[in-house]
Amino acid sequence: MKAPLIAICRHRLALDGEGVVTLVAFHGCPLSCRYCLNPHCREPEGLWRRMDARELLDAVMVDDLYFQATGGGVTFGGGEPLLRSRTIAEFCRLCPPGWHVGIETSLAVPQRRLAEVTPYVHRFIIDVKDMNPDIYRRYTGCDNSRVTANLGWLARNVDRSRVVIRLPRIPSYNTPADVARSRRQLEDMGFTLFDCFDYLLP
């Protein structure tokens, strides 16, 4: 099955983890975030091309030497990469074992999609927005019950040192106190790695 892409971005240094990383960004996202920097990932004209797992592997294989030498690899983003969990899992089964695989996800997807890629992913970067359901709904237009359930599943099934949680301060939507509340809730779930930052608006 061919998955829709918006970009493949090579030679990302120290942005998505250790080593040289290629970002594979998928088209499509279940959320409608108010400050999304890439609303095109939800629009037909944002589609760049479609590739299946083998084609994707061929496209990124050109940097195998760099990945192996630096402990780098591929990070899947988007859009929401877990909407393409089957392609990602197949890609991971095909790719050289030395590659480091990361995924940047909102977790706003059915749990089976998360479970499908979990055996292959070395690093999860979770963009939770805010744990407060009302704030989340206002900011994304969606309910966060799936996100919360998936975080619980991750906490139970994955070594938490593989999970980094992004906690943004979102102007007009949450406050530093909200961010602190989200963090406490996540710490109670057992997560320890957080990336706290402010959204910078033009």
Added chain:
Amino acid sequence: MNKGKTICGVLKTIRQQVADANEISYKPAECHHRGECAGTCPACEAEVKYINQQLDLRRQLGKAVVIAGISAGLLSAPAFAAGQKPVKPVPKAKSSVKAAEREKDALVIGSTGAAPAPYQVTPQKMDTTKVFGVVEQMPSFPGGDAALMEFIKKEMVYPAEAKRKGVEGRVIVEFVVERNGRITSAKVVKSIDPLLDREALRIVRKMPRWNPGRQAGQTYRVKYIIPITFRL
């Protein structure tokens, strides 16, 4: 040095390290390209191909080949203290991702004017009022990283009160490099102490105009982050 040239330099070092570890005769070709660079080009890709061929040859001869982790640590960020080489400023990862996606700068390689690389896409016209995380040619301090480091070192006035209290550490400052190179929206994103934060912001606001970020020749507003280390 623009971002592409920096990437090119890192990749060249990796190639050299892999070649040396496997006793492959390799001397990177001197690059005479001036101007924008996407980090790799057909000449660089040909060097990778050559090293891969040499590695395959060694495997066929039953020789041990060493690649894994040869350059591990090459990209670890060192501390940015006065008198040390600064950490390459890195924008927020998520923003970078999104900006890169928006720009559709997928696999944009071969900017030396040679034949287009596979999957190269024509950059779309982007909104010049928006702030981006990553563009082809990132903004740069006039004179490069070394000059930036020198500027910070020269401008830094360690707050007396902080000195007395023995406060030291690294303040991370985020700002926007406008299309005309001016620095705006400077703010501390990782604080150490209000006194040091204030001094870090003062230094950033005093910086001269930067070379603005560019994509396909067009200037854009770009977010940037630098660490400023206070050490007693």
